[in-house]
Amino acid sequence: MSRAKPPREIQERRSSKSAKRSKEHTSTDWKFWTGLGIAIVALLVGILGIWLSALDRPTVSFGTPKDPSNLMSTEATVVNNGVLSITKVSLEAYIRDAEVPDGVTIEHQFGQSKLTVGVLRISEPTYFELRSLIFTGGRPFAKLDGAIVAHFSPIWAPFWKRHSFFRFAIDGNSLRQVPAENIEDDYWAARKELEKSEIHARE
Numbered sequence: 001m002s003r004a005k006p007p008r009e010i011q012e013r014r015s016s017k018s019a020k021r022s023k024e025h026t027s028t029d030w031k032f033w034t035g036l037g038i039a040i041v042a043l044l045v046g047i048l049g050i051w052l053s054a055l056d057r058p059t060v061s062f063g064t065p066k067d068p069s070n071l072m073s074t075e076a077t078v079v080n081n082g083v084l085s086i087t088k089v090s091l092e093a094y095i096r097d098a099e100v101p102d103g104v105t106i107e108h109q110f111g112q113s114k115l116t117v118g119v120l121r122i123s124e125p126t127y128f129e130l131r132s133l134i135f136t137g138g139r140p141f142a143k144l145d146g147a148i149v150a151h152f153s154p155i156w157a158p159f160w161k162r163h164s165f166f167r168f169a170i171d172g173n174s175l176r177q178v179p180a181e182n183i184e185d186d187y188w189a190a191r192k193e194l195e196k197s198e199i200h201a202r203e
Contacts, residue, residue: 057082058089058120058150060166062177070140071175072131078150080120085155089117091148093133094187098144098170100136108190111135120152144170147183 060078067073080086093111100106111133117126133148147167153160165187167180 057162057164058086058152059164060091060148060150062168062175065175066129070131071170071173072129072134072136072140074130074175075127076130076148077125077127078117078120078148079125080122082122085119085121086152087119087155087158088161089120089150089152091115091117091128091133091150093130093146094149094183094190095134095144095146096183096186096190098146099142100139101142102139108186108193110190110194119155141170142172144168145183147180147187149187 063075065074092114095109098106112135147165150164165180165184
């Protein structure tokens with residue numbers, strides 16, 4: 001016994017509902033794959049940016065003193081050896097510990113001035129003397145353990161502050177660049193103590 005066909009109106013209603021569900025399903029698929037594609041592209045761009053930022057950083061090297069009797073006249077060079085320009089570049093000196101000939105010692109001090117470079121393009125050098133960052137009052141250092149600290153941001157992310165440390169040592173009449181080791185930790189600890197003292201001074 002054959003089943004009676006549903007009225008035409010019911011068939012059309014069912015067909016309309018089926019077409020609507022198919023259209024909604026297709027629309028949902030399109031939105032899903034579009035969103036997934038955008039997320040993948042954003043992830044790849046982020047990974048590429050982090051990788052490029054790891055390469056983009058300034059390097060500091062030390063030359064010879066202009067005045068052989070004053071190591072603070074040593075000319076240093078900062079250059080961007082990365083693959084993109086960097087911006088907001090500034091340099092400062094940090095003295096972890098030092099000693100002058102009369103036996104006076106200095107610990108965890110910062111240079112009296114900063115050198116603002118601004119934008120540093122690829123392979124573009126900037127030159128400066130150590131005494132432009134460290135004021136000695138005319139007294140040479142018998143010993144010094146410190147660093148030139150470079151602050152900078154990637155050109156594509158100027159809000160991202162980054163830092164590189166270039167440690168150097170003075171012993172008598174010689175100046176040499178040495179491994180950074182833990183001088184970065186000491187720098188930030190000293191910077192934190194300085195900020196605390198400045199807050200207390202204002203209270």
